[in-house]
Amino acid sequence: MTQAWEIENFLEVRNGKLHVSGVSALELTAQHGTPLFVFSESRIRRNIDRLRLVENEIGCDLKICYAAKANSNMAILRTIKDAGSDIEVNSGGELWKALKIGFRPEQIIFNGTSKEVWEIENAVNAGIYAIQVDSLFELSLIEETARRLEKRANVSLRLVPEIETNTHSGLQTALLTSKFGMMPDEALSAFRQYKNSEFLNLCGIHLHIGSQNPNASPYAEAFEMLFANLVEIYNETGIKLSHINLGGGFPVNYLRDSSMKQHFPEAQSEMFTADFEPADAIRSAWKAVKKAAELAKADHLLENLTLLLEPGRSIISDAGICLTTVRNEKQRPVTQSPTTDNRQPTTDNWLLTDAGFNILLSMETYKWYYHLISAERSDEPATFPYKLAGPLCDGGDVYFDIEGQNRLPDHRLLPENVQPGEVLALLNCGAYTLAQASQYNGRFLPAMVLIRENGEAELIRKRDVFQDLTANDIF
Numbered sequence: 001m002t003q004a005w006e007i008e009n010f011l012e013v014r015n016g017k018l019h020v021s022g023v024s025a026l027e028l029t030a031q032h033g034t035p036l037f038v039f040s041e042s043r044i045r046r047n048i049d050r051l052r053l054v055e056n057e058i059g060c061d062l063k064i065c066y067a068a069k070a071n072s073n074m075a076i077l078r079t080i081k082d083a084g085s086d087i088e089v090n091s092g093g094e095l096w097k098a099l100k101i102g103f104r105p106e107q108i109i110f111n112g113t114s115k116e117v118w119e120i121e122n123a124v125n126a127g128i129y130a131i132q133v134d135s136l137f138e139l140s141l142i143e144e145t146a147r148r149l150e151k152r153a154n155v156s157l158r159l160v161p162e163i164e165t166n167t168h169s170g171l172q173t174a175l176l177t178s179k180f181g182m183m184p185d186e187a188l189s190a191f192r193q194y195k196n197s198e199f200l201n202l203c204g205i206h207l208h209i210g211s212q213n214p215n216a217s218p219y220a221e222a223f224e225m226l227f228a229n230l231v232e233i234y235n236e237t238g239i240k241l242s243h244i245n246l247g248g249g250f251p252v253n254y255l256r257d258s259s260m261k262q263h264f265p266e267a268q269s270e271m272f273t274a275d276f277e278p279a280d281a282i283r284s285a286w287k288a289v290k291k292a293a294e295l296a297k298a299d300h301l302l303e304n305l306t307l308l309l310e311p312g313r314s315i316i317s318d319a320g321i322c323l324t325t326v327r328n329e330k331q332r333p334v335t336q337s338p339t340t341d342n343r344q345p346t347t348d349n350w351l352l353t354d355a356g357f358n359i360l361l362s363m364e365t366y367k368w369y370y371h372l373i374s375a376e377r378s379d380e381p382a383t384f385p386y387k388l389a390g391p392l393c394d395g396g397d398v399y400f401d402i403e404g405q406n407r408l409p410d411h412r413l414l415p416e417n418v419q420p421g422e423v424l425a426l427l428n429c430g431a432y433t434l435a436q437a438s439q440y441n442g443r444f445l446p447a448m449v450l451i452r453e454n455g456e457a458e459l460i461r462k463r464d465v466f467q468d469l470t471a472n473d474i475f
């Protein structure tokens with residue numbers, strides 16, 4: 001029987017055990033220990049190709065700029081580059097990493113709300129495709145920097161479009177109440193002010209409507225909003241923009257196995273099951289814009305236009321899993337009703353793993369859900385409820401909603417009689433996990449393995465050793 005979480009040629013049960021792109025998860029943990037992140041090159045490539053599908057159907061060039069913040073391990077970045085993607089960075093550090101791994105300047109765009117002068121200098125000196133500008137103040141800083149360096153900076157202004165999506169409140173980025181971007185009329189005044197600037201090439205506008213957006217329609221709204229601004233900028237200033245940037249935010253289905261679905265509030269379950277094709281969203285958004293352009297007799301503004309996307313999660317999240325070992329178990333009298341309806345146990349069976357919010361921070365901050373399976377008994381029915389927690393000396397380090405708001409299920413379902421030593425797997429862990437990991441509690445940052453397309457398992461990050469825990473302490 002195929003398990004609901006299985007994905008052909010990627011996540012599969014063979015001889016009852018979990019395999020990732022043909023490689024045994026247990027052999028990997030025997031070699032590298034846990035917690036261990038395992039990525040699949042073919043899945044990453046498939047996720048990029050899936051976005052590129054739409055390129056031939058819209059009438060403009062598509063530039064996919066992977067959002068490095070989702071996961072910027074160097075081997076992952078190289079894989080993404082080799083798969084033909086460009087890159088979006090968010091700091092001088094990410095810019096340095098992107099250049100070091102070999103992205104050419106014209107493949108790089110630079111976002112962020114609080115850029116420092118040295119970061120702007122590095123971006124201007126490198127001559128990147130666009131610095132995305134967050135405010136009028138920042139624009140003046142870029143102009144000043146470019147003037148000092150006697151260079152011309154390519155800039156794109158980030159607009160706040162006031163589009164609300166049904167994602168997590170912490171992932172909304174397009175509202176007036178969020179911290180990002182400038183008002184469209186501020187942007188227009190900037191285009192007026194700098195249109196003849198020797199040091200600024202005002203070449204684009206940008207927005208990002210947030211992450212894990214469950215519905216496709218806000219993309220059409222966002223695209224139309226960008227287009228309306230493009231027309232207005234042209235009419236008011238004569239500037240014909242060379243690109244518009246629709247941002248990222250395409251969702252991943254975290255509940256492909258829907259066995260836990262009924263344990264989420266409706267909004268949460270809609271968000272975690274979101275599963276539309278980004279290409280479909282862009283295609284229909286493009287159609288709407290094309291129609292608007294025809295009506296406004298502004299078709300010429302779509303000619304030679306490049307459409308930028310900044311996907312992070314949709315490229316790397318489902319390409320990575322986290323393998324973790326059960327390190328401890330205990331029983332406690334039941335305090336809340338268990339997940340399964342047909343059992344009324346009087347005790348909670350607790351499993352304590354070696355994967356906590358030190359490596360899966362969103363589980364604590366956003367109550368993010370990562371589906372859990374047994375890597376050793378992947379074909380057995382997962383019907384037995386357990387309370388799960390990580391290893392940290394911190395009461396918030398649990399796999400359920402300790403604040404009692406039921407944003408996560410109270411229990412997880414695994415085969416009966418899980419014991420310390422059993423290896424489990426958390427799925428869809430590739431995005432916003434390692435990138436946010438810390439050494440909290442003196443815990444080592446984990447190792448990472450990438451399964452290459454030829455089936456080779458390559459270690460792409462060593463597990464920390466003791467010295468890493470004090471590497472920058474002066475004592």
Ligand SMILES: Cc1ncc(COP(=O)(O)O)c(C=O)c1O
Nearest residue numbers: 067208211248249310311312313
């Ligand atoms: C400006 C910007 N672009 C792109 C992304 C990537 O979003 P996602 O990983 O949801 O595709 C983010 C993350 O929220 C972002 O802030």
